[in-house]
Amino acid sequence: MAGVARRRLDAELVRRKLARSREHAGQLIAAGRVTVGKTLATKSATQVETAAAILVTQDDSDPDYVSRGGHKLAGALAAFVPQGLTVEGRRALDAGASTGGFTDVLLRAGVAHVVAVDVGYGQLAWSLQSDERVTVKDRTNVRELTLEAIDGEPVDLVVGDLSFIPLGLVLPALVRCTAPGPIW
Structure with missing residues (x-):
């Protein structure tokens, strides 16, 4: 049996x-x-x-982002938007996108497009991979990022959750991919 x-x-x-x-x-x-x-x-x-x-059971108070990382960025936006940060309509870069919690929050906040960059492969939630507002750049080391690698169009907002690399090593690459102008 x-x-x-x-x-x-x-x-x-x-x-x-x-x-x-x-x-x-x-x-x-x-x-x-x-x-x-x-x-x-x-x-x-x-x-x-x-x-x-x-x-x-359902938790109606939880916005249910694709990963817990989304709660970190949602908290930051809640603090910075009253100070004048606007994200609506912007082109953003999510450095270290992983499952896509930050990308998810940005899209819900009205960002026009997100370039999701991660050194890993296939980690981004399918709902984000299949969203036309998201460009997935898997197997891409943020330290080596160039404007050409993100389709030649600069971003005007950068977010990131990079726990395994010092920020000083990635800032030059991120600056290369960012449009000139004020931070916000």
Whole structure:
């Protein structure tokens, strides 16, 4: 007799389209929003039956960005927009885009176009990869970025989440890709 089919909880959430990715599934589990049967889930790696009843509760106060990184930029925009920063209609560069949390926030804030740059490959959320307002530049080291690499059109807004490289090493490349003029 065949055994009952089992799968990691995070993978099962993605398979059922209850989460966008395993990372997102982990965030839902960590936030206490996932129950299996009548038990609150606490670990992404928990093995669950593929037929198990799984419930994900909605958090209406959470804008549900494609990654947690979006909350960082959303907080920064909330602080800087009252000081005069405008993002609407701008062409932006997201340095170290990864899953695309910053790109997601920028698009929701009205940016016209985002060039999403990351040294990795295939990490950007599919919803952003398929958005015509996004140009994906995978396998691109920000230190070596040139205006030509971003299709020859300068950006007028740069955001970035670069935790593995000193800012001093990337600033020259970012300046090369930025339109002249005031910061805001």
